[in-house]
Amino acid sequence: MKTLRPTDPAAIDNKFPAADEHAQLLVIGAGQAGLAAAIEAAGLGLQVVLIDENPVPAALMGLDVPLFYGQRMNAAVQEEARMVERLVASTPAIEAAFDAGVDVRMGVMAWGAFANGAALNAMPHKVAGLTDGTKSWLCSFDALILATGARDLVLGFEGIDQPGVMGARALDALLTRYDAFDGKRVTILGSTDLAAETALKLLDRGLEISGLVEVLPNPQASPEYLAALAARGVTIHTGATILKAETDATGVTAAITSVAGQGNTQRLPCDTICLAVGAIPAIELAGALNCRLGFRGDLGGHVPVTGAGGATSIPGIFAAGDCAGLTADAEGQGRAAAQAAAAFLHGSASPAETVAVADTPDTTAYRQAWMRALLATGAPNTLACICEEVSRTELLGIRPPRYLNCASNKLAARDAKTLREDGPLNPDQIKRLTRAGMGPCQGRRCREQIALTLAETSDTPLAAVPLASYRAPVRPLSLHLLGAIAETPGMQQHWDVWFGIRTQWIPYDVIGTPEEADLIAAEDGGYLHA
Amino acid sequence: MSEASPSGSNVAIIGGGVTGLSAAWWLARAGHSVSVFERFIVGWEASGRNGGGCTHYQSPLFLEEQRLWPMMDDLLGYPTEYQRTRIVINFTADQERRYRSVADLTAPWGFTSETLDNRQLREIVPLAGENALSAQYFHFGGHANPQRTVQAYAWALQDHGGRIYQHTSVDGFETSNGRITGIQVNGRTHGCDAVVVAAGPQSAVLLAKLGIDLPLAPARAEMIVTEALPLMKIGGVDGNGLYGRQTLRGNLAYGGGPHEWLDDDAFLTPARPSTPVLCNLAARVATLFPRAAHARVLRSWAGIVENTPDGRPVIDRLQSPSNLTIATMSGVGFGLSPATGHAIADLVTTGACSFAEIGKLGLGRFKDLPADWRETRGWMPPLEAVAA
Numbered sequence: 028m029k030t031l032r033p034t035d036p037a038a039i040d041n042k043f044p045a046a047d048e049h050a051q052l053l054v055i056g057a058g059q060a061g062l063a064a065a066i067e068a069a070g071l072g073l074q075v076v077l078i079d080e081n082p083v084p085a086a087l088m089g090l091d092v093p094l095f096y097g098q099r100m101n102a103a104v105q106e107e108a109r110m111v112e113r114l115v116a117s118t119p120a121i122e123a124a125f126d127a128g129v130d131v132r133m134g135v136m137a138w139g140a141f142a143n144g145a146a147l148n149a150m151p152h153k154v155a156g157l158t159d160g161t162k163s164w165l166c167s168f169d170a171l172i173l174a175t176g177a178r179d180l181v182l183g184f185e186g187i188d189q190p191g192v193m194g195a196r197a198l199d200a201l202l203t204r205y206d207a208f209d210g211k212r213v214t215i216l217g218s219t220d221l222a223a224e225t226a227l228k229l230l231d232r233g234l235e236i237s238g239l240v241e242v243l244p245n246p247q248a249s250p251e252y253l254a255a256l257a258a259r260g261v262t263i264h265t266g267a268t269i270l271k272a273e274t275d276a277t278g279v280t281a282a283i284t285s286v287a288g289q290g291n292t293q294r295l296p297c298d299t300i301c302l303a304v305g306a307i308p309a310i311e312l313a314g315a316l317n318c319r320l321g322f323r324g325d326l327g328g329h330v331p332v333t334g335a336g337g338a339t340s341i342p343g344i345f346a347a348g349d350c351a352g353l354t355a356d357a358e359g360q361g362r363a364a365a366q367a368a369a370a371f372l373h374g375s376a377s378p379a380e381t382v383a384v385a386d387t388p389d390t391t392a393y394r395q396a397w398m399r400a401l402l403a404t405g406a407p408n409t410l411a412c413i414c415e416e417v418s419r420t421e422l423l424g425i426r427p428p429r430y431l432n433c434a435s436n437k438l439a440a441r442d443a444k445t446l447r448e449d450g451p452l453n454p455d456q457i458k459r460l461t462r463a464g465m466g467p468c469q470g471r472r473c474r475e476q477i478a479l480t481l482a483e484t485s486d487t488p489l490a491a492v493p494l495a496s497y498r499a500p501v502r503p504l505s506l507h508l509l510g511a512i513a514e515t516p517g518m519q520q521h522w523d524v525w526f527g528i529r530t531q532w533i534p535y536d537v538i539g540t541p542e543e544a545d546l547i548a549a550e551d552g553g554y555l556h557a
Numbered sequence: 558m559s560e561a562s563p564s565g566s567n568v569a570i571i572g573g574g575v576t577g578l579s580a581a582w583w584l585a586r587a588g589h590s591v592s593v594f595e596r597f598i599v600g601w602e603a604s605g606r607n608g609g610g611c612t613h614y615q616s617p618l619f620l621e622e623q624r625l626w627p628m629m630d631d632l633l634g635y636p637t638e639y640q641r642t643r644i645v646i647n648f649t650a651d652q653e654r655r656y657r658s659v660a661d662l663t664a665p666w667g668f669t670s671e672t673l674d675n676r677q678l679r680e681i682v683p684l685a686g687e688n689a690l691s692a693q694y695f696h697f698g699g700h701a702n703p704q705r706t707v708q709a710y711a712w713a714l715q716d717h718g719g720r721i722y723q724h725t726s727v728d729g730f731e732t733s734n735g736r737i738t739g740i741q742v743n744g745r746t747h748g749c750d751a752v753v754v755a756a757g758p759q760s761a762v763l764l765a766k767l768g769i770d771l772p773l774a775p776a777r778a779e780m781i782v783t784e785a786l787p788l789m790k791i792g793g794v795d796g797n798g799l800y801g802r803q804t805l806r807g808n809l810a811y812g813g814g815p816h817e818w819l820d821d822d823a824f825l826t827p828a829r830p831s832t833p834v835l836c837n838l839a840a841r842v843a844t845l846f847p848r849a850a851h852a853r854v855l856r857s858w859a860g861i862v863e864n865t866p867d868g869r870p871v872i873d874r875l876q877s878p879s880n881l882t883i884a885t886m887s888g889v890g891f892g893l894s895p896a897t898g899h900a901i902a903d904l905v906t907t908g909a910c911s912f913a914e915i916g917k918l919g920l921g922r923f924k925d926l927p928a929d930w931r932e933t934r935g936w937m938p939p940l941e942a943v944a945a
Contacts, residue, residue: 032935033935034935035818035934035935038817038935039939040817040942042945044944139833141830141833144828146828148942150942156836415806431636449711460705460708462806466784466855467784469855469856505850505854506839506850506851507843507851509840510837510842513840522798522813524798524799525889526778526816526864528864530868531887532868534662535615535619538869
């Protein structure tokens with residue numbers, strides 16, 4: 028029985044629309060983890076919808092969504108149908124998922140996910156907000172597996188915003204998924220397994236490597252990779268860092284690097300500089316959902332806190348693969364998450380298979396070594412935030428954005444150090460003051476760099492720097508597209524610019540006079556608010 | 558956070574939102590020693606997350622609000638991004654009549670405005686469309702950047718010798734002979750001659766420790782922001798059930814629409830979740846500015862706002878404890894903050910507001926309020942959620 032009680036007509040209660048569709052299990056991300064999860068779940072008898080945003084529209088690739096493509100895509104990315112074909116052809120498990128009865132949808136993007144929890148009790152169902160680029164809609168679900176993978180770690184140097192500077196994950200996608208890489212000769216930053224794999228893939232496709240650049244004194248990849256690189260004549264410049272990308276109108280023409288133990292520089296001719304220092308778990312949706320997150324240097328950064336089968340802090344929501352922490356066993360995690368989701372849906376205890384957890388080394392020190400070198404050698408006007416053109420100096424000076432054109436002695440006396448005296452530095456606070464991280468890439472290109480820079484310059488452990496918040500929409504989508512989800516009749520009827528409290532807007536002089544009652548009672552909403 | 562709190566100050570201000578910071582700044586510039594206690598970071602809650610509007614003709618503080626804003630950058634010494642004037646776009650004859658009556662209401666004070674037709678509107682607001690009936694162009698009011706403004710207050714306060722203790726919760730009060738003699742912070746006592754409670758949704762919880770009943774109901778409200786678009790001549794444009802502004806960067810930041818009532822202690826959670834209401838806001842912004850429909854939404858966010866039973870502020874120096882001043886703005890605090898801080902500083906130092914009569918904002922008006930006032934208004938968290 029419903030409890031009869033007064034309701035505030037302007038409140039949200041019972042005004043959310045019904046979802047446009049329902050999935051018993053929604054899997055977001057059709058990489059290794061998501062495909063394994065979807066196939067396993069279908070085998071367990073679940074109704075599974077598997078979506079993946081790839082191939083994202085060329086315009087969003089140009090904004091480095093979801094990876095740091097650095098404008099090194101060729102014209103093939105304009106042809107959406109061909110991109111889908113290539114993606115399916117390069118990922119046989121997609122076909123297998125179809126065959127297993129999974130409702131597979133490529134080119135469908137999740138821009139948000141919402142569940143009741145702290146400070147939110149009005150959602151009638153857990154829902155994901157989806158779009159295919161022409162419309163957007165809500166999909167409710169009983170269980171959700173986040174398998175959103177990882178994105179590129181972007182660290183800045185002079186020329187970071189120029190065409191041809193890109194990330195290793197993006198390069199891998201263009202090479203192996205889409206056959207749409209527009210470069211021929213690549214300098215790779217880093218010498219870990221990620222860097223070595225990138226180099227070998229390039230060589231396998233007949234492309235050239237100008238060299239690997241490594242800040243540490245020794246190459247970092249495993250011995251097998253190092254042997255393979257040596258056999259193919261790839262040079263690793265250790266103890267060196269990138270000083271700048273040399274560019275012309277077409278973008279990168281060379282990487283200018285330091286030389287170990289010497290004051291001089293060297294020029295590595297190339298059309299592409301590939302950042303392969305690390306990858307970042309793609310936790311945008313987990314963050315927007317308010318899943319509990321924690322910093323795990325061994326897993327590549329902030330990740331959802333998970334239990335058996337990747338269970339997050341929100342019942343029915345699981346995380347698998349790189350988005351739960353960089354892993355070598357994404358498929359195993361995907362299967363385990365499917366089993367845990369099935370157990371959740373059937374109300375039984377989780378029989379999830381135990382996933383061997385590799386003892387992975389902490390990534391933090393390596394990333395900090397790179398950041399330290401880039402801070403030490405980079406020009407003061409090196410960009411910390413590409414979208415909003417906030418330089419490192421402006422970031423650490425807590426400078427208001429340039430368009431305000433304000434300079435004062437008082438402002439000059441304020442910087443990150445003085446702000447630090449008031450309390451621990453918080454990237455969200457610094458974002459509000461400098462705009463670093465506020466641009467259309469939604470912080471994907473700068474948030475880790477800003478956190479590393481703050482940690483490095485304020486003697487704060489990286490783990491202690493708060494995570495800049497993730498909010499829906501986690502992809503930059505138009506007002507028109509998001510607005511396709513219409514107001515329900517009750518929402519439309521009672522929509523108010525603020526709280527709908529009529530007495531709030533009664534002019535002060537009228538309060539307590541006979542006119543007050545007339546204004547409150549006026550049928551046309553005679554109260555005024557602007 | 559400073560490890561060692563100094564032993565005391567003239568005035569202890571609880572709450573580092575825009576109201577508490579402004580009051581602290583007014584007091585510090587008058588030479589008082591002031592300490593602000595903030596449980597997280599200054600301006601973190603609704604003070605830094607709102608629409609930035611500075612046009613509150615319904616308030617007794619309106620004239621002071623209008624007088625002060627054009628001076629605030631100079632007075633504070635830091636930018637607030639204040640921009641004068643505001644436009645409300647009308648889509649219906651009723652809206653046109655309503656906003657003309659705002660013009661009539663404010664004209665006797667010497668504030669001017671004009672009604673624009675569609676063509677005139679689109680000259681000043683090029684993102685507007687042919688769907689607009691008319692607009693009311695107020696040559697006063699305006700908007701500022703909430704995030705920059707709260708930090709400006711905080712820095713200006715420090716420049717006058719005031720202290721801010723962030724990440725510092727106040728646990729309780731010490732009283733003697735009808736006065737507060739100190740506040741309890743981190744297991745220590747911070748002595749003070751006067752206290753201001755301006756802690757937003759937490760004010761009720763704090764005041765309950767003194768046996769004072771401040772009726773407040775917290776609710777969650779949502780906003781969205783787009784990527785930057787070319788700057789319009791006037792950025793302070795409302796209408797279509799929305800409040801907000803085009804920022805000086807060019808982003809469209811707008812809120813409005815349904816809210817969710819929350820439990821009294823909702824502020825304790827750090828979560829400020831937004832919902833699919835962001836889609837409805839997006840649609841309404843696209844109707845308000847048809848020529849911006851292509852603009853990409855970058856973020857949504859939510860804030861927790863406290864409301865009094867009549868939606869009006871409480872700004873009051875109490876009889877007992879006699880050195881306690883309380884201020885809650887019932888969800889309309891940002892724009893009024895320069896004037897509110899002035900009024901609070903007056904109450905703290907002299908017991909009366911020097912520039913306006915604000916007696917109707919006293920706490921006493923709620924003395925006969927029944928205990929179940931939230932229930933009778935329906936201002937309660939959802940019992941069970943059902944789709945429309």
